[in-house]
Amino acid sequence: MTSPVSTSATPAQAIVIMGVSGSGKTETSLGVARRLGFRHIEADHFHSAENVVRMQAGTPLTDTDRIEWLDRLRLEMQKAVQDGTGFVLSCSALRRSYRDRLRDAVPGLRFAHLSVDYETALQRVGERADHYMPTSLVKSQFDTLESPKGEPGVLWVDASKACEAVVEEVCAWMHAPIPSSEMAALIGLASKMPDAPSPRKEPPLTSEPIYNNRMAQRFDTLTDSLMAVLMAFMVGAVFVNVVLRYAFGSGWAGAEELSRLAFVWLIFVGVASSMRRGELMCFTLIRDKFPRIAHRLIDSVSALLIATGSGLSAWGAWYQMQFGWQNASPVVGYPLAIAMLPVLVSMIALAMLALVQLINTWRTERAVPPALANVTAD
Missing domain, CATH: 1.20.1050 (Glutathione S-transferase Yfyf (Class Pi); Chain A, domain 2)
Incomplete structure (x- = not known):
């Protein structure tokens, strides 16, 4: 007879709602944050003006473009932890290296992957108004996506379902106590992360530079x-x-x-x-x-x-x-x-x-x- 898996005393307090554009990250993350009473962090708001201009022009972002953006998100997550509040981060986190960089900042960080097919994502992005994300970049999102299957602390959600059902599934998963084996795997993963040098150590500017060339x-x-x-x-x-x-x-x-x-x-x-x-x-x-x-x-x-x-x-x-x-x-x-x-x-x-x-x-x-x-x- 096997003994039950021990769990941590409290449910998870930090989660990233991830997926390609059109998977419903913003709506889902806002719903989860409201249900759990957590702080909501929108990754879009931490992009530099240069990144926004590139996306408006239909140019996919490179890993270099995303480094400073990810570091800003790391700082924002750590602020929430220091304040003693849970948080829900809406972020694509397409590559394993991006997710590991976020995990390194907050040990025990969980991810809910909103899985959606290409046609559905393309249709949803096309129906969105007043946003800088063009439909031409949807394919690049699927090309960049590295499946999080097999990674510790990841929930796979069918994002084609109604938003209320997706929010309910994520909240139920968050309310369930974290198995100690899973927590150990998450913390162990973060401890193995190499210290990646930050490309810039200067304090943030008051506003964006007037011109860059x-x-x-x-x-x-x-x-x-x-x-x-x-x-x-x-x-x-x-x-x-x-x-x-x-x-x-x-x-x-x-x-x-x-x-x-x-x-x-x-x-x-x-x-x-x-x-x-x-x-x-x-x-x-x-x-x-x-x-x-x-x-x-x-x-x-x-x-x-x-x-x-x-x-x-x-x-x-x-x-x-x-x-x-x-x-x-x-x-x-x-x-x-x-x-x-x-x-x-x-x-x-x-x-x-x-x-x-x-x-x-x-x-x-x-x-x-x-x-x-x-x-x-x-």
Whole structure:
């Protein structure tokens, strides 16, 4: 007589509703989250603007495109765990490597695979409106899908059934205590996962960069190099001046004057660099309180105000430079116009970037906000 399989004390608290586009992930995950009282996480909302543009153009995402997206999802899941709340993640998780990457973040993570045939998925995606997922990408979803059969903690659900029946089946599975053997397999799987290096360690940007291309890379290289040189000069000048004061009893007053000049250059070069990267003058907290239809108008007004203010500042800097050529600094004797040159260049750059931002506001599509998403397009 075999002994019964021991179970964990509590039912599962974390689940991913997975499947190809058109399988009903969003509707099912919302229903499961409501029934269980869990937090709902929609993977669509964590795609970068570049990924959205690619999908709108009918271009399938690559593994490289999905790495940062998966890492954002990992962080969001871990936040829910830290808050002590269960969560339901709606995510395609087509490849085994994607699922393992998610499991590595939350040991014991379960998956409910919504299985659907190609014709049904194609029909459902075609009937969806106001979403960036075209029907042309449905085939690529089936081509990418790696079956989760045989993986621990996976429920296989026939997604052709009514949504209520699918939600009921998933909730019943979640309410059932987790067998300890299954939990051990899940945790063991996560512990064997290699530590995959994250491609980026920087904190998230305030908003998406204004533009991304080879010119942007050159612009960033130029501004970053200038800031590094200016910072090194300031540190070196101050250090040498301190050594001179303590070693010889007197420093060089010109070091302080040149350090102030370098500081002015550093500030305005950094302003132009931050604007391009989307880390400057972002008012989404206020904008998002308005109806979605007004977002583009608010963004346009913001860009116009930035362009106008920057243009006026550049105009004033130009006049100051004309007077500055006739006046010299008291110690080193450089023309004071040099101190206004970074202001002029930086404000011209800001005005041009604001105009590019204005054009992008009306040229590119916005990512669908949480309240309007109706299909997972990853």
